[in-house]
Amino acid sequence: MTADVGSSPKVSHGAPAPGRPTEVRKLDRVVIRFAGDSGDGMQLTGDRFTSEAAAFGNDLATLPNFPAEIRAPQGTLPGVSSFQLHFADYDILTPGDRPDVLVAMNPAALKANIGDLPHGGTLIVNTDEFTKRNLTKVGYDSDPLEDGSLDAYTVHKVAMATLTRGALEETGLTKKDAERAKNMFALGLLSWMYHRPTEGTERFLREKFAKKPDIAEANVLAFRAGWNFGETTEAFAVTYEVAPASLPRGTYRQITGNTALAYGIVAAGQLASLPVFLGTYPITPASDVLHELAKHKNFGVTTFQAEDEIAGVGAALGASFGGALGVTTTSGPGLALKSETIGLAVMTELPLLVCDIQRGGPSTGLPTKTEQADLLQAMFGRNGEAPVPIIAPRSPADCFDAAVEAARIALTYRTPVLLLSDGYIANGSEPWLVPSVDELAPIEVDFATEPNAPDGSGEFWPYLRDPRTLARPWAVPGTPGLEHRIGGLEKAEGKGNISYDPDNHDRMVRIRQAKVDGIAVPDVEVDDPTGDAELLVVGWGSTYGPIGAACRRVRRLGMTIAHAHLRHLNPMPRNLGDVLRRYRRVVVPEMNMGQLAMLLRARYLVDAVSHTKVAGLPFKAEELQGVFTEIIKGVAA
Amino acid sequence: MTAIDLGLPTLGGLEGVPTTDARQTAKDFTSDQEVRWCPGCGDYAILAAVRSFLPELGLRRENIVFVSGIGCSSRFPYYMNTYGMHSIHGRAPAIATGLSVSRPDLSVWVVTGDGDGLSIGGNHLVHALRRNVNLKILLFNNRIYGLTKGQYSPTSEVGKVTKSTPMGSLDHPFNPVSLALGAEGTFVARALDSDRKQLTEVLRAAAQHRGSALVEIYQNCPIFNDGAFDVLKEPGERERRIVPLRQGEPIRFGADGEYGVVRDPATGSLQVRKVAEVGEAALVVHDATRDDPSYAFALSRLGGQDLDYTVTGVFRSVDRPSYDDLARAQVEQARTAKPADLGALLRGKDTWTVE
Ligand code: SF4
Numbered sequence: 008m009t010a011d012v013g014s015s016p017k018v019s020h021g022a023p024a025p026g027r028p029t030e031v032r033k034l035d036r037v038v039i040r041f042a043g044d045s046g047d048g049m050q051l052t053g054d055r056f057t058s059e060a061a062a063f064g065n066d067l068a069t070l071p072n073f074p075a076e077i078r079a080p081q082g083t084l085p086g087v088s089s090f091q092l093h094f095a096d097y098d099i100l101t102p103g104d105r106p107d108v109l110v111a112m113n114p115a116a117l118k119a120n121i122g123d124l125p126h127g128g129t130l131i132v133n134t135d136e137f138t139k140r141n142l143t144k145v146g147y148d149s150d151p152l153e154d155g156s157l158d159a160y161t162v163h164k165v166a167m168a169t170l171t172r173g174a175l176e177e178t179g180l181t182k183k184d185a186e187r188a189k190n191m192f193a194l195g196l197l198s199w200m201y202h203r204p205t206e207g208t209e210r211f212l213r214e215k216f217a218k219k220p221d222i223a224e225a226n227v228l229a230f231r232a233g234w235n236f237g238e239t240t241e242a243f244a245v246t247y248e249v250a251p252a253s254l255p256r257g258t259y260r261q262i263t264g265n266t267a268l269a270y271g272i273v274a275a276g277q278l279a280s281l282p283v284f285l286g287t288y289p290i291t292p293a294s295d296v297l298h299e300l301a302k303h304k305n306f307g308v309t310t311f312q313a314e315d316e317i318a319g320v321g322a323a324l325g326a327s328f329g330g331a332l333g334v335t336t337t338s339g340p341g342l343a344l345k346s347e348t349i350g351l352a353v354m355t356e357l358p359l360l361v362c363d364i365q366r367g368g369p370s371t372g373l374p375t376k377t378e379q380a381d382l383l384q385a386m387f388g389r390n391g392e393a394p395v396p397i398i399a400p401r402s403p404a405d406c407f408d409a410a411v412e413a414a415r416i417a418l419t420y421r422t423p424v425l426l427l428s429d430g431y432i433a434n435g436s437e438p439w440l441v442p443s444v445d446e447l448a449p450i451e452v453d454f455a456t457e458p459n460a461p462d463g464s465g466e467f468w469p470y471l472r473d474p475r476t477l478a479r480p481w482a483v484p485g486t487p488g489l490e491h492r493i494g495g496l497e498k499a500e501g502k503g504n505i506s507y508d509p510d511n512h513d514r515m516v517r518i519r520q521a522k523v524d525g526i527a528v529p530d531v532e533v534d535d536p537t538g539d540a541e542l543l544v545v546g547w548g549s550t551y552g553p554i555g556a557a558c559r560r561v562r563r564l565g566m567t568i569a570h571a572h573l574r575h576l577n578p579m580p581r582n583l584g585d586v587l588r589r590y591r592r593v594v595v596p597e598m599n600m601g602q603l604a605m606l607l608r609a610r611y612l613v614d615a616v617s618h619t620k621v622a623g624l625p626f627k628a629e630e631l632q633g634v635f636t637e638i639i640k641g642v643a644a
Numbered sequence: 645m646t647a648i649d650l651g652l653p654t655l656g657g658l659e660g661v662p663t664t665d666a667r668q669t670a671k672d673f674t675s676d677q678e679v680r681w682c683p684g685c686g687d688y689a690i691l692a693a694v695r696s697f698l699p700e701l702g703l704r705r706e707n708i709v710f711v712s713g714i715g716c717s718s719r720f721p722y723y724m725n726t727y728g729m730h731s732i733h734g735r736a737p738a739i740a741t742g743l744s745v746s747r748p749d750l751s752v753w754v755v756t757g758d759g760d761g762l763s764i765g766g767n768h769l770v771h772a773l774r775r776n777v778n779l780k781i782l783l784f785n786n787r788i789y790g791l792t793k794g795q796y797s798p799t800s801e802v803g804k805v806t807k808s809t810p811m812g813s814l815d816h817p818f819n820p821v822s823l824a825l826g827a828e829g830t831f832v833a834r835a836l837d838s839d840r841k842q843l844t845e846v847l848r849a850a851a852q853h854r855g856s857a858l859v860e861i862y863q864n865c866p867i868f869n870d871g872a873f874d875v876l877k878e879p880g881e882r883e884r885r886i887v888p889l890r891q892g893e894p895i896r897f898g899a900d901g902e903y904g905v906v907r908d909p910a911t912g913s914l915q916v917r918k919v920a921e922v923g924e925a926a927l928v929v930h931d932a933t934r935d936d937p938s939y940a941f942a943l944s945r946l947g948g949q950d951l952d953y954t955v956t957g958v959f960r961s962v963d964r965p966s967y968d969d970l971a972r973a974q975v976e977q978a979r980t981a982k983p984a985d986l987g988a989l990l991r992g993k994d995t996w997t998v999e
Binding site for chain 2: 277309321
């Protein structure tokens with residue numbers, strides 16, 4: 008049971024393709040997992056297969072999974088790195104629960120992943136690594152390739168390293184260098200099995216290794232050798248086709264969440280006609296946003312790698328004070344360090360975009376694994392009453408829209424905004440319907456230029472508000488006549504001087520709260536196709552895919568279920584209370600210990616059931632399906 | 645990883661900041677806020693010196709920004725009729741860095757103290773200095789925590805008895821000038837709150853410097869550390885202790901110029917000797933523009949925590965491209981090389997079309 012829709016892949020048999028002796032089967036969807044040692048290049052292999060699938064027009068979703076150590080000891084279980092890719096001829100929502108095909112480059116990869124391969128699944132193994140020593144290293148007493156323990160699977164034993172070496176004999180590369188290209192052999196073989204286009208990968212390899220043409224050539228040769236191996240040996244009796252998906256019309260590209268987030272930040276700067284200033288500090292899994300933005304200085308983007316997380320956000324706030332769009336990127340531990348500065352941004356009421364790419368916590372936690380456990384930190388993790396708007400993208404491509412939206416709120420309401428992405432969507436990828444630039448709404452920014460005192464004194468009052476948004480004026484240094492001082496001490500309403508007056512403080516706390524509460528956010532939409540569901544699933548952020556896929560499965564089983572997914576966590580959509588009250592049961596699946604559920608229960612007095620998992624991996628549609636059906640049966644009983 | 649020479653010309657510290665012909669006085673830089681330091685606090689003298697020195701720069705008031713952290717000294721921006729931000733403890737250099745990088749038309753000043761700048765914010769201070777961001781950093785050193793009512797600070801002398809150290813403090817103090825030079829600060833100076841003339845000279849030189857300028861200002865806190873610098877002010881003592889630096893002149897001090905600074909040929913360090921004993925020709929001639937910071941560092945080591953010899957003036961003033969100029973040059977270079985085509989960026993290299 009691997010499909011989003013709760014069925015095995017649909018298969019239709021066809022005649023062998025011309026020139027191909029093998030039988031060709033048509034599938035609607037396939038999940039492939041490449042697994043190997045961290046040094047085996049599995050992420051690159053998966054990425055390339057993804058690009059091929061994307062170029063072919065499939066819908067797809069990916070799940071990279073790698074250790075925090077750059078090179079954990081070779082051949083060990085902690086060193087296993089994998090990349091799962093789901094591609095289909097229809098719109099899919101997740102990278103798939105379980106692979107249909109597992110490529111295992113060594114015994115450790117086999118051991119770590121075989122449990123996920125359903126019986127009857129295809130296993131392709133690089134036999135060269137199955138030495139006594141390597142088997143012992145991961146605790147195999149006997150060779151699983153020989154002892155019958157893999158009888159439930161279709162196993163293809165391929166001496167990938169030997170074959171790659173053979174193919175590269177002429178190149179004069181050392182044995183070690185030649186074997187390094189074995190991941191491309193695996194990619195070639197899989198590309199053949201699934202009728203993937205190859206030009207893109209060959210072009211990519213030549214570009215990637217442009218400075219080392221011999222390595223480029225070796226990788227291309229290994230890639231072709233893998234393809235030819237499939238074509239010429241009789242080991243593979245069947246190949247598969249997955250037709251392009253019928254997605255909405257338009258131009259698509261493949262994109263990861265972190266790239267989409269970086270593009271969203273660039274776009275926000277362009278839409279607001281403001282320079283972008285990113286102040287940040289490297290941290291997994293957020294660093295790629297810095298890397299990406301550093302490439303786009305031509306859009307007026309300055310990237311500042313600071314001495315620490317605090318300086319990163321401080322510099323961003325300083326730039327905002329000067330009239331730029333100040334942005335900082337981080338992950339959970341870094342957000343903890345930034346909280347005091349975010350509080351200063353709340354007090355000084357300056358725009359600031361804070362992107363938290365969540366990872367497993369607490370403390371250093373699981374740097375390369377995913378989690379949603381920073382919601383309450385984002386909501387409340389500051390001293391004093393310091394409300395901050397929160398936005399969470401729901402998929403890799405959605406990070407673009409979420410970033411633009413977050414910047415729009417920050418600039419319109421002069422407030423720090425927290426964007427909560429996570430490792431799953433940050434590193435995962437999917438096809439993105441590229442928006443046309445003129446469809447993106449401009450972000451209006453009005454800097455104060457004139458004194459504004461209502462008493463006609465000709466003074467400038469930095470804390471006099473726009474009655475519509477409650478935003479205070481953004482008067483940047485360099486504007487004559489508007490010289491003023493802001494800071495972390497409480498400000499007098501209007502004039503903005505330091506004030507310790509009790510009533511003023513009470514009023515200012517309430518105004519800051521009202522400003523955030525009053526932010527215009529769209530109503531939450533409910534996916535309830537039959538309109539008579541009794542169970543409502545409420546999710547937020549990256550669980551959109553697994554929840555959506557599980558709901559499809561439940562409906563396939565003849566049951567009704569509704570799904571509402573929150574993008575705006577603060578303020579929450581105005582209609583949310585009504586929506587929650589419309590359903591008999593509400594379940595809230597989260598990759599934390601029930602943080603949204605706690606908020607919903609507190610705000611709306613709704614008896615929401617919390618379903619939680621904090622395993623560092625996204626939910627599987629299958630497990631959520633089980634949870635939902637149990638509840639539905641319970642309601643009916 | 646290759647180093648790229650951006651080929652920037654050497655600029656003055658205030659290049660790019662708009663000027664005005666309007667006559668300015670200290671009053672123009674005085675905000676309407678009542679100054680709330682304790683009576684007799686050294687901060688008043690520094691505030692007065694800054695307010696009356698700024699007019700001579702002829703800058704437009706709106707293009708000057710004071711950024712501070714937390715502490716008594718950090719209230720400074722409220723009293724200046726310029727733009728200002730009183731931020732959070734220790735973070736002023738970081739905030740000012742973002743401001744300075746994004747706004748070449750501003751003259752950005754950081755006001756900090758020994759606790760704010762050397763304790764909680766020590767990291768930001770040394771990194772601002774090594775990057776050479778175009779910031780003028782005024783570090784008011786009163787060798788005590790004032791705003792929290794009298795705990796020892798990172799510049800307090802060992803054995804200091806305070807509320808938090810009833811048996812005497814244990815930690816070895818920082819010498820802020822040594823620290824700044826160790827971070828390869830391009831402009832490092834020291835002055836006393838009570839010496840308006842020298843303080844003004846040093847501020848002037850700092851303002852004209854392109855890059856980070858650190859000015860340590862000894863500041864008396866009459867409430868919690870009164871008289872900390874009295875030995876540098878008392879007639880008789882002060883001549884014997886203060887070693888004033890003058891560019892291009894032999895380093896000489898004492899009531900009758902009887903002391904001088906010489907180099908110890910054995911160790912390369914600097915020492916104070918009687919001029920009569922070593923002869924005038926042996927005296928070190930001060931040159932703040934030496935690229936190698938070890939000379940200035942040796943000067944900063946002449947005195948210890950007891951203020952026996954206290955060197956004042958400009959220790960070091962060398963040219964090195966400022967971080968903010970370089971950062972802006974990279975953005976400009978990128979803009980010139982490649983148009984900002986958002987559509988092309990979003991599409992990327994590999995797209996496909998669904999009809
Ligand atoms: S406590 Fe000391 S430093 Fe602070 S204002 Fe009073 S005298 Fe000045």
